[in-house]
Amino acid sequence: MSFLVFSEDRELAYQLLGKARELADEAGDVVAALAAGPEPMEYLRQGADKVYTVDGLAGFSVEPYAAAVVEAVKAADPSTVFMGATKRGKELAPRVASALGVGCMNECSGVELEDGELVVERLTYGGSTVARERSTSTPTVMSFPPRCFEKLEPTERSGETVELEVDLPEPRVKVVERREKPKSSADLESASIIVSAGRGFKAEEDLRLLEEVAETLGAQMGCSRPISADLGWMDQWVGISGKKVKPSLYVACGVSGTIQHVAGIRDSQIIVSINNDENAGIHGLSDYSIVGDIYEVLPALAKALRERA
């Protein structure tokens, strides 16, 4: 069981290397990586036996990157290709798989060895179910989002770097403008406490009630899809089509608890719901619930938290 690892996100590539190393060691097999950017030797320290480099890979564009990954697959001849499921990675993985004519399992949440075969888990049916899937093609492409796996403690390891000659196609999709997004929600996925707003908030200025609680807890603020996508009060939402989060504490305020939202918070350690509708779905999916008006409960909660400190 040999691996080739690639993600344009270096940290994610190292996390994938950590898992590939663990699985390859069980079978006594090898792990290769395709480097994105400078310092290819770092991939060796992170668990690769061999690292391929391709000259001329610049800012991400799917066509040249697919060509590079395909060449690396041909050179490494792995049984499994691990790729990062960033948005860019999720469009790259199937393009690579079709260029190779092989199977692909995109955005998996985990992988394990079962009777000598890799079996992955993926969310399906809008995020309400988990499917277990396997593939009979060689190689098979699998992609994983950030923080599914932990990277290894970097160690000095022997290994080789190989430069691949790849005829990189000129990207046909031209970027004419880049509009940076505000950074405020960038930390949501790694936050340890998140308080989030749902449709229970009647006006944008009312979000200050949530802010007060967030400040006393040192929490990040999130929201459900309508608050962001429909109303534009915050930039990114929590849920299957937004951010998937795994804090130690998630406080859902005025959130009803749609399948899509709940799938995004499933890995939270403790979930608290505050909603005045006692039949709101979120209550049954919480560890602690308060049936009450957020406009009354949040100020009381902020006060109780301040008094505690």
Added chain:
Amino acid sequence: MRQIVLLKDIPDLTEIKLDSRTRAPIVEGVKRRISEVDKRALEAAIRLKEKVGGEVVALSMGDDKTKTALLEALAMGADAVYIVDEPGLRGVDTNATSRVLEAAIGHMGDYDLIVAGEMTLDSLSSQIGPRLAQLLGIPQVTYVKELDVADGKVRAVRDLEDVDEVVEAPLPAVVCVVREIHEPRIPNLMSIMRAKKKPQTVWAAEDIGLDAAEVKALSYVQVTSVTAPKVERKQVKIEAETVEEAAAKLVEALTREGVI
């Protein structure tokens, strides 16, 4: 301009119930609808057609129920529907499905744009658009939240994690849209009546030059089980006379849990 929109009819997610013993979703008998993001892809294509003219045709791989589900696409404004209905290819993976759609597109005449959703909500695989672009040898423009065509080029705004990218690509191209692009229109009664008169073509594998068994052999990914994870939450309802008391009890519980 001629646009092909890829649509999939899937079980209505709000109607799916769980088998209480196996925790597997029961999809048999659940009414099928066009997957939500696909419907928004169709809306985007219809709006482009309203602006620059041309034709919007829908393509789907399905079964005998797909015709009924896709009437909604015709009512929304698609001009025609093509369905590949091949009993020998039920449940094949994305590698095989993309080969079937490639062959079907080869029988549908010239096109400028192939429009699809970012993902269908049943499988959440996000694969068909990029796979088709690779097979057809054309550019892919993914995560599109604004779409326009002018001077023989697609111009789109892509919604990525860190940045909105404004891009241009030559036609023909594959475009995959995100949910935010447009609310799908709700057809009126007239449109619904007219939809029944619009052409729906159903093909078996051999009609598009494929051997079902050969294509099936290219389906590699198998789903071994689908279950809803058990919710193992404490479900403690905090009961109190006043909100102050409720807040205090919650703070106490969270302190005990060691999460604050």
